Amino acid sequence: MATDPTKLKLNENRKLIRYDIKDLYVNIPIEETLTITKSMLLKSNDAQITQQIITLMKLNLSQNYFTFLNKIYQPEKGLSIDSPISCTIAEIFLQHLEDIHIKQVLGTKNIISYTRHVGDTLIIYDTKRTNPNLINKYINQIHTNIKLNPKHESNGCISFLGLLII
Numbered sequence: 001m002a003t004d005p006t007k008l009k010l011n012e013n014r015k016l017i018r019y020d021i022k023d024l025y026v027n028i029p030i031e032e033t034l035t036i037t038k039s040m041l042l043k044s045n046d047a048q049i050t051q052q053i054i055t056l057m058k059l060n061l062s063q064n065y066f067t068f069l070n071k072i073y074q075p076e077k078g079l080s081i082d083s084p085i086s087c088t089i090a091e092i093f094l095q096h097l098e099d100i101h102i103k104q105v106l107g108t109k110n111i112i113s114y115t116r117h118v119g120d121t122l123i124i125y126d127t128k129r130t131n132p133n134l135i136n137k138y139i140n141q142i143h144t145n146i147k148l149n150p151k152h153e154s155n156g157c158i159s160f161l162g163l164l165i166i
Contacts, residue, residue: 013127014112016158016165017135019148021119025086026078027145030061033093040092060085087118101142111135121148122160 021027034054041050064080065072079086094116105111110130115122125135132152139148151158157166 014124015127015132016153016156017123017125017132018151018158018160019121019123019139020151021121022147022149023078024090024119024146025081026075027147028079028086028090028093029145030077030079030089033089033096034058034061036096037089037092057085057089061089090118097142097146105138117161120161122158122165 034057037057038050038054041053045053060083061079064083065074066080066082067073079089098114098116102111102114106114108129109126111123111125113122113124123135125132132150136148136150140146157164159165
């Protein structure tokens with residue numbers, strides 16, 4: 001049976017923040033992500049298969065080119081947004097950061113909910129336990145390459161992935 005939304009009691013202690021990762025793909029550290037990937041692969045694969053996968057990933061990532069105004073460029077760092085492997089590499093890196101830094105914060109109940117889709121994150125936090133300045137400070141010190149820009153709720157609403165969240 002569905003709950004009548006007009007009868008839901010609002011919790012005034014909960015607020016919403018949306019974060020966008022600034023320049024996500026160009027700030028993914030490739031070598032660090034390959035090390036993370038190798039460690040993850042070794043948990044369920046032998047060393048030879050793991051090394052083959054890492055070698056193929058390195059080869060693919062070294063072919064990181066893009067065109068702009070009919071000129072071909074190779075970025076000095078990060079991933080090409082057009083490469084099919086870029087989303088996977090970014091996801092591996094971001095999930096690793098979440099496993100180490102975000103899961104422990106969720107256990108404190110300062111953050112009620114955390115959800116992310118690619119470079120967009122939505123956080124619901126308890127105003128009696130924390131404040132947006134502390135969250136911003138913590139979340140932006142997790143990794144030197146990753147900077148998140150906050151967008152705070154307005155009148156109990158926030159836009160997230162094209163949806164209005166209330």
